[in-house]
Amino acid sequence: MTRCLSGAISAVILLASLSGSAASPDVHPTAVRQAVPRAAYEVPRLRSGPPCPQPEQKASIAAIGDVLIHRSIYDDARTKTGFDFRPMFEKVRPALAAADVTVANQESITGGIGIGLSDYPTFNSPFETADALRDAGVDVVTMANNHTLDRGEKAVLQAIGHWRDLQVEYAGASESVNDRRRMRLVKRNGLKLAFLSYTYGTNGIPSPPGKSHLVHRLEPGVLTAEIREAKRLADAVVVSLHFGVEYQRLPNDEQKRLAKLAAVSGADLILGHHPHVLQPLEWIDNGRNGGRSLVVYSLGNFIAAQKQSDPHTRIGGILSADLRKVPGPGPEAGSIGSRIVVENVTFLPTYIRFKRWRGYRVVPLASVTEEELKDAPRVFKEVAAHMRRWMPDLTVADGL
Structure with missing residues (x-):
């Protein structure tokens, strides 16, 4: 059986060290050869073989849904000197900060107070929104959504500049053509x-005109090409898709088609946004040596103030999973490559607590009382069953 190259190289190094002892001024080379059998110091002819597999590598990821800052939310965060959104996320901060990488969907552009704050239908949020997310543990924000251009190019550029100052990576919007090309x-x-x-x-x-780079639009050809390029440059690919129909609790056929396209193109994890309510998770056969990708069709609202009669626009969640790199079939027969496995998937339902449009807090849904939400235990069970609809083994957490 052909050994992996690192084992053969180790043997050569060992033999070289043995033969190298003959250079000692106190030992004659002939004495070394007489003491060591000939077969031991003769360097074997190396056979070409596959490289040895690398140790398994793993990173944990957490993802949250829409951060949509309505007027009542930024008014609630207002202080004498600015805004402070940090208390709103304090109850779930441990779940966000615990992951190696945490991703948030920044639905309302954070262009800052300098260009004027605004609410629906054209949003602009304070920089302090971004500050609070960074403080809570967010490492990556997705900016491609139906509100990206609400306040024009200036808001996009100012938001990007602030995310960069916070050392938070941003995806889905770009300040220039070169930035658009940057993975x-x-x-x-x-x-x-x-x-x-x-x-x-x-x-x-x-x-x-001439600035299509400002927002990354969902075009199947571009989606496929860029995911393939990402797979070439990275070990794992996470794709956020702003799609679907608002307030619909199940994905439509187009969502399923686009998620499948992303999976077979190379995406390992697909995060859905836009419906403002939760839609279930599902495993997708990605056609890569029997592998599978994970999609959550909608992560719902993480924080928002939408006036809806049912509670579902106040219910979101934190998706947690591990992305593990394991040895797998390489591009050539007999070679050793690698693949990404998505595992240890957990979903923590969350609830936006507020009263009379004040006192906004994101809390675990299981902690909500009957006084705050009618039939709260029943709602939690229904949400858990809803998210398990196509993934019965999903772990739905009831606390941090």
């Missing part, structure tokens, strides 16, 4: 992760 890569625990983000549209607002 968003994050390294953790020896793994290189690529993040891509796309939106179905921008509420009819066109990109400025």
Whole structure:
């Protein structure tokens, strides 16, 4: 059986050290050869063989849904000197900070107070929104959504500049053509992760002439090509898709088709946004040596203030999973490559607590009382069953 190259190289190094002892001024080379059998110091002819598999590498990831800052939320965060959103995330901060990489969907552009704050239908949020997310443990934000161009190019550029100042990677929006070409890569625990983000549209607002780079639009050809390039450059690929129909609790056929396209193109984890309510998780056969990718069709609202009669726009969640690199079939017969396995998937349902449009806090859904939410235990069980619809073995957590 052909040994892996590192084992053969180790043998050569060992033999070289033995023969190298003959250079000692106190030992004659002939004495060394007489003491060591001839077969031991003769260097064997190396056979070409596959490289030895590398040790397994793993990175944990957490993901949250829409961060949509309505007026009542930023008014609630207002202080004498600015804004402080940090208390709103304090109850779930441990779950966000524990992951190696945490991803958030920044639905409302964080262009800062300098250009004027605004609410629905054209949002602009304070820089302090971004500060609080960074403080809570967010490492990557996705910016491609139907509100990206709400306040024009200036808001996009200012938001990007602030995320960069915070050392938070951003995906789905770009400040220039060169930035659009840049692959968003994050390294953790020896793994290189690529993040891509796309939106179905921008509420009819066109990109400025010659500046299509400002928002990354969901076009199947571009999606396929960029995921393939990401797979070439990174170990794991995480794709965020802003798609679907608002307030629909199940994905439509187009969502399923695009998620499948992303999976077979190379995506390992697909994060859905836009419906503002939770949609279930599902494993997708990605056609790569029997591998599978994970999709959550919608992570719902992480924080928002939408006036809906049912509680589902106040329910979101934190998806947690491990991305593990394991040995796998390489591009040539007999070679040793690697593949990514998504495992240890957990979902923590969350709830947006507030009263009379004040006192906003994101809390675990299981901690909500009957006074805050009618039939709260029943709602938690229904949400757990909903998220397990196509993934019965999903772990749904009831606390941090």
